[in-house]
Amino acid sequence: MAVSQDTASSAQPRVSARIAGITPSATLAVDAKAKALKAEGRPVIGFGAGQPDFPTPDHVVEAAVAAVRDRANHGYTAAAGLPELREAIAAKTERDSGLSCSASQVLVTNGGKQAVYSAFATLLDPGDEVLLPAPYWTTYPESITLAGGVPVQVTADESTGYRVGVDQLEAARTERTKVLLFNSPSNPTGSVYSREQVAEIGRWALEKGIWVVTDEIYEHLVYDGVRAESMPVVVPELADRTLVLNGVAKTWSMTGWRVGWLIGPEDVVSAAASFQSHLCGNVANVSQRAALAAVAGPLDVVETMRSAFDSRRRTIVSMLSDIPGVECPTPEGAFYAYPSVKALLGTEIRGQRPTDTVELADLILAEAEVAVVPGEAFGTPGYFRFSYALAEQDLIEGVTRVADLLAEAK
Numbered sequence: 001m002a003v004s005q006d007t008a009s010s011a012q013p014r015v016s017a018r019i020a021g022i023t024p025s026a027t028l029a030v031d032a033k034a035k036a037l038k039a040e041g042r043p044v045i046g047f048g049a050g051q052p053d054f055p056t057p058d059h060v061v062e063a064a065v066a067a068v069r070d071r072a073n074h075g076y077t078a079a080a081g082l083p084e085l086r087e088a089i090a091a092k093t094e095r096d097s098g099l100s101c102s103a104s105q106v107l108v109t110n111g112g113k114q115a116v117y118s119a120f121a122t123l124l125d126p127g128d129e130v131l132l133p134a135p136y137w138t139t140y141p142e143s144i145t146l147a148g149g150v151p152v153q154v155t156a157d158e159s160t161g162y163r164v165g166v167d168q169l170e171a172a173r174t175e176r177t178k179v180l181l182f183n184s185p186s187n188p189t190g191s192v193y194s195r196e197q198v199a200e201i202g203r204w205a206l207e208k209g210i211w212v213v214t215d216e217i218y219e220h221l222v223y224d225g226v227r228a229e230s231m232p233v234v235v236p237e238l239a240d241r242t243l244v245l246n247g248v249a250k251t252w253s254m255t256g257w258r259v260g261w262l263i264g265p266e267d268v269v270s271a272a273a274s275f276q277s278h279l280c281g282n283v284a285n286v287s288q289r290a291a292l293a294a295v296a297g298p299l300d301v302v303e304t305m306r307s308a309f310d311s312r313r314r315t316i317v318s319m320l321s322d323i324p325g326v327e328c329p330t331p332e333g334a335f336y337a338y339p340s341v342k343a344l345l346g347t348e349i350r351g352q353r354p355t356d357t358v359e360l361a362d363l364i365l366a367e368a369e370v371a372v373v374p375g376e377a378f379g380t381p382g383y384f385r386f387s388y389a390l391a392e393q394d395l396i397e398g399v400t401r402v403a404d405l406l407a408e409a410k
């Protein structure tokens with residue numbers, strides 16, 4: 001096909017600066033490398049996946065099957081979500097976190113990811129700053145930047161179990177600070193803030209007039225008797241300036257169904273719904289019906305998954321902690337361990353001397369055939385994220401391979 005030459009526009013970039021500025025997901029890059037090796041027939045064990053390895057519960061699948069056959073689900077529906085689902089999400093939120101809200105305060109989105117993007121698109125004007133505790137989930141800084149905002153990283157390390165304190169947040173606050181992003185239980189560290197810490201941060205945000213976007217997607221995956229506390233429940237006066245993000249992906253093992261939501265004050269939710277009406281319209285009705293069965297149904301299926309994760313968590317933390325040069329705080333939530341491997345950087349392993357965790361992760365993939373995600377993906381080089389959403393025997397085999405390789409460090 002002939003390509004027409006348009007000299008007037010050839011000086012212009014083909015891709016906008018906004019989109020060209022997006023950093024490709026390091027998590028997906030690791031996954032792609034691991035898949036390529038697997039395709040060559042190599043027995044790669046992957047700790048990269050951010051999704052439960054359980055099937056979606058049967059009653060949810062059955063609800064979707066029935067929904068496919070119902071003509072009412074074949075056409076457009078309200079952009080903000082099916083009224084029954086919005087009601088059910090409001091009821092589920094009160095049941096699970098204690099936050100009381102009405103259906104009109106709920107916007108159903110295409111996965112939690114779109115809730116993150118829409119929250120920032122709705123709240124931020126160009127130049128508005130967002131305090132972003134790190135290690136952070138990779139999608140946050142990209143969504144903030146795409147919305148015209150400026151992510152301001154506030155880093156916590158293993159000495160505080162990766163939890164930031166009010167002093168650090170206050171030191172990073174400026175005249176332009178509009179939002180604090182909060183994620184507990186956290187991806188990638190698995191850390192969970194205590195009720196006292198949530199209260200302290202919430203009261204500080206209230207006093208400073210800062211909005212809070214709190215991502216509660218791992219609320220049910222907590223261990224050792226710990227509870228995930230919802231900031232607008234702990235500090236109710238903050239509710240008028242808080243957006244709560246959540247979804248069915250992690251709790252009901254429904255990553256592929258793409259249903260999430262955002263809960264907040266009515267004026268902001270209605271603005272976000274108006275944005276969504278142009279962006280994508282309604283979330284697929286069949287998925288919404290499946291999500292309705294999930295959120296309105298029993299939580300016993302969730303408990304089965306949670307206790308399996310708990311057992312793997314104990315195994316992985318104890319195995320990682322036994323590796324010289326690796327320091328692994330015990331995560332109390334989600335399904336990730338986030339050990340520091342800083343002591344191993346610069347050492348010699350099989351003739352190589354990796355100086356950062358991207359290089360060390362590459363070496364581990366090539367030599368031990370194990371995929372882990374380097375901390376660079378989460379704003380904190382020097383660490384690895386291990387997802388323990390894989391079968392226990394694979395987990396043991398994978399960590400054993402890593403331990404054997406790292407034991408050669410000199």
Ligand code: PLP
Pocket residue numbers: 050110111112113114137183186187215217247248249255258259260
């Ligand atoms: N929030 C956090 C912290 C996550 O880890 C994820 C997924 O990895 C999401 C939100 C979004 O999940 P989804 O878009 O699959 O609903």
